[in-house]
Amino acid sequence: xxxxxxxxxxxxxxxxxxxxxxxxxxxxxxxxxxxxxxxxxxxxxxxxxxxxxxxxxxxxxxxxxxxxxxxxxxxxxxxxxxxxxxxxxxxxxxxxxxxxxxxxxxxxxxxxxxxxxxxxxxxxxxxxxxxxxxxxxxxxxxxxxxxxxxxxxxxxxxxxxxxxxxxxxxxxxxxxxxxxxxxxxxxxxxxxxxxxxxxxxxxxxxxxxxxxxxxxxxxxxxxxxxxxxxxxxxxxxxxxxxxxxxxxxxxxxxxxxxxxxxxxxxxxxxxxxxxxxxxxxxxxxxxxxxxxxxxxxxxxxxxxxxxxxxxxxxxxxxxxxxxxxxxxxx
Numbered sequence: 112x113x114x115x116x117x118x119x120x121x122x123x124x125x126x127x128x129x130x131x132x133x134x135x136x137x138x139x140x141x142x143x144x145x146x147x148x149x150x151x152x153x154x155x156x157x158x159x160x161x162x163x164x165x166x167x168x169x170x171x172x173x174x175x176x177x178x179x180x181x182x183x184x185x186x187x188x189x190x191x192x193x194x195x196x197x198x199x200x201x202x203x204x205x206x207x208x209x210x211x212x213x214x215x216x217x218x219x220x221x222x223x224x225x226x227x228x229x230x231x232x233x234x235x236x237x238x239x240x241x242x243x244x245x246x247x248x249x250x251x252x253x254x255x256x257x258x259x260x261x262x263x264x265x266x267x268x269x270x271x272x273x274x275x276x277x278x279x280x281x282x283x284x285x286x287x288x289x290x291x292x293x294x295x296x297x298x299x300x301x302x303x304x305x306x307x308x309x310x311x312x313x314x315x316x317x318x319x320x321x322x323x324x325x326x327x328x329x330x331x332x333x334x335x336x337x338x339x340x341x342x343x344x345x346x347x348x349x350x351x352x353x354x355x356x357x358x359x360x361x362x363x364x365x366x367x368x369x370x371x372x373x374x375x376x377x378x379x380x381x382x383x384x385x386x387x388x389x390x391x392x393x394x395x396x397x398x399x400x401x402x403x404x405x406x407x408x409x410x411x412x413x414x415x416x417x418x419x420x421x422x423x424x425x426x427x428x429x430x431x432x433x434x435x436x437x438x439x440x441x
Contacts (some may be wrong), residue, residue: 147437153419154431155182155381155400157343160189161428169198172428178210180435187342188209190219198228202265205234209241210260210272217242229254251276255285260292260440269296271302271337279308297330304337310343320346325355332358336365341379350375353414367405375408382414391399397429404433407440 161173162185170192177185192204193216205223208216212293215343216238223235226246236250251273254266270278285291286299300319303311316338319331332350333342350362360381363374381387381399389396400418403411418430 113193118382119275145409145415147415147434148439149413150304150415150419150434151438155185157419157424157427157431158182158185158435159188161424161431162192162294164424165351166424167195167200169424169428170195170197170200171203172425174207176428176432178207179432180439181206181211182435183211183213186213186216190216193219197232201226201228201231202234205231206269206272207239209234209238209269214242214243217244224250229257229259229332230265233262233266233269237273240273248273250282255281258290258293263291266280267298267302271298271305274300274306275305276306279303279306280283282306301330301334301337304334306409307338307340309338309340312338312340313347316343317346320350325358328355328358330352331364332361334354336368337395339369344371348373357398358392364398364402364405367402372406372408374402375406375411378402378406378411384410389426392423392425396421396423396426400426400429400433400435403430412437 117355125367126143133205143405144330158173158176159170161176164170164173165303174189175194176182177189189207192200195204197203202222205220206376207213208220220235220238224233226232226237233251233254236247240248240251252265253267254262255270257263257266264284270282270392278332280300282303286303291299300311300315311334316331316334319327322328322331328350332347335347344366347362347366348371351359351360353362359377360428362374363377366372378399381395385391385395387396387399400414410427415430415434418426420433421427421430
């Protein structure tokens, strides 16, 4: 099982910043009320620190949090990562400019069309296309046919984000290309799902969901969530009974993204029964903490203050994301 590799996607034991006003209900123990707005400053500080962290993986996660929570106020710092020594960070920062349609980043991104790394070049093309320079998008589509499978997979990811259904033909071409790696094929499936083509449900997503390999099932869950149909949502619901804990937690989080709180009980059970060490950078910890921000059930909020103070910076960032999502939704 290779679920540990999912930490590379983006995709803390103290109670702080909360008010414990007791609310009594008949036959139930008192539950502390968590003052979510009071956690905002801590969450923002964690993201700022993450963007400046010496660890590239942490910086990458922090960029994902900025995009997921739509924090445009943090984009100037993201722009500074366009010159990062890490190819992955330059790719993530340029992609963030496109995801956020951050037009203020146009002049900083444009020179990256000539970056030494092709992956960064296509991220820059994507960013420019999203902020009103569509003439650069051919570079992205040409890269989808690259013999370099990493470039190919990244181009497919960006085409999915672009959201143009006219690219479906190209995505299917790469999906059935015998020269495509498994990674590229997986990305083609998810990108087709992002473009909401219902054909992909039976052709690829359902077989992935019932695969004997846990990684396939995780990709199936993600793809079903990207597709977002009622049929796809029902398919994810079946994964709440999967034998693998990480998959159940992943399913709960992805259902939350679709506005379905059915996975709340699974997340509560994880914290109550597993008694996890929140200081560990584990897949279950990250999935469970991320799920709180997607499900947004008040009964789960009490698990966020300890996560914000985890010794794991990745868990801290997951908690910060959840806090910012919850407060934005209020």
